[in-house]
Amino acid sequence: MRDHSRAGAVNWLYAAPAMLVMAVVGLLPIGYTFGLAGEYHRLALDTRFWPVVRTTLSLTAVTVALELVLGLAVALVLWSPFPGRGLARAAVLIPWALPTAVMAMAWRWIFNADSGVMGDLLFRLGLVASPQVPWLADATSAFWAIVLADVWKTTPFMAVLLMSGLAAIPDELYEAAALDGAGPVRRFLVVTLPLLKPTIVVAVIFRAIQTFGLFDLVFVLTGGGPGGRTQTIAVYAYDVVFRYQELAYGCALVVAMALCLVLMTGLMLGAARGGSGR
Template identity: 40%
Template sequence: MRLSVIAREKIFAVSLIIPSILFVTVFAFYPLLYSFYLSLHRIILGLPGLGQPFIWFENYRELFADRIALHAMINTFLFVFLSTFFEILFGLCIALVINQHFRGRGVVRAAVLVPWAIPTVVSSQMWRFIFHDKYGLVNYAIYGSQVSHYKAWLADPVFAFSAIVVADVWKTSSFAGLLILAGLQMIPDELYEAARIDGASAWQQFKKITLPLIRPALLIALLFRTMDAFRVFDLVFVMTQGGPADATNVLQFYGYKKIFAEGLMGYGSTISVLVFVITLFISLAYIRVLGTRLFEERI
């Protein structure tokens, strides 16, 4: 008996998707579980003689008592909040501008995309140079040629943290803008024409038509930016190495330091698990707000 046409199609479909499943399983989901496994052990790379004793949730107890970890978590949340807020704000401005019809729109759109395309490491070095204590543009812009007044911005806890936020906002506002733009472009022109005929001012049009209709796009931009801001690492690694005095230490950087610089594979993995759980909860919260319908329509 031959298999039905549909059964064969299904088998074919599965065979097409197997490579993807393989990659995602071996290099994403398995490592995720493995991280959890590691987090229940004491593994110190520098001391292989110690073996890998199973220590239950000892690492987690340690983590909750770890002042630096708490600090890194607060920093991360603050960073996520500040950078996402400004990115959505500037992104909305960029989107509203690009959505207009004007000469040279293509060039402007490309120019806006440049920060998004630049490698984060490059933009980190760039901003590090701009904030440089001896010949940075920021110092020059504020103090001119009075070199003696020049500040070491990245050595100051508050300024260093702000510098990282500035660098991230600069780099990713345009991405947020593009997502919002996609939402804007789905609004038919007739709606605005109808509103104008009804005598609505520009601000009223924005409040009553634009804002409600791009809400889903805004939320998606917010989701993507939150998730991405949560992974901040390159900026911190290049610009401040988490300093001064852990002022810019964030979770991903702290985890990296524990696992790879200090070789605490077990303890570091606790941080990995923590970061994953936090992002999972945030994304679930977003999906609840956005509604599953939107995600189903995506494909």
């Protein structure tokens, strides 16, 4: 008998145009990047490389950790229904939806050394000595400026994912825990957190991958400065290729970044699996 419900291989025609576009504009360039890459030995000699990797990793770790905590708080606040929730959710989503590069300009203005509002506010609060703080001229404060801007930008995404996880937890479990005498904090620890864990794992890995490849925010906000000390791997590689015109080595940096990414994702998946095996 012939199978009328699924004609099999012929149906690939439906997916063919999409697959073709992704293959030519996605897969092919990725492969080609590997092909272009060379001068790998320079990675070992490059005094810029390891600081850049370290900056990228710290940025990833700090940003994702802060996002997780804030995202969880936002999700808990905006999850249950209340009058005006739609509007509140929309307000929270706005940072996620705004163009990163454009908002990076906005942050540059906020962190402006002469008339930036950040310095003025902190001065008024008595936290800094002068309203004129050259935030972006100092490596440490520039790093934290990037962290702040990225956390602001991507916490909504984290919150949305966590809200979907919260929505999947049945109310009965909270009710059962409450009947067992658990207060709000205990309910959060024994019901919410364990059941939210799969969502947290997915969200953290997803965000870590994105932060690790961060380009536009750093490129526009600090330009990698001061003196290249806030460069992420992506920004550094871009500079090597397009400013110094060193194609082979730039691509080697990109390849190194991709491998780091795969390694990092693997480690995180492993840790998540090991954690749940306990």
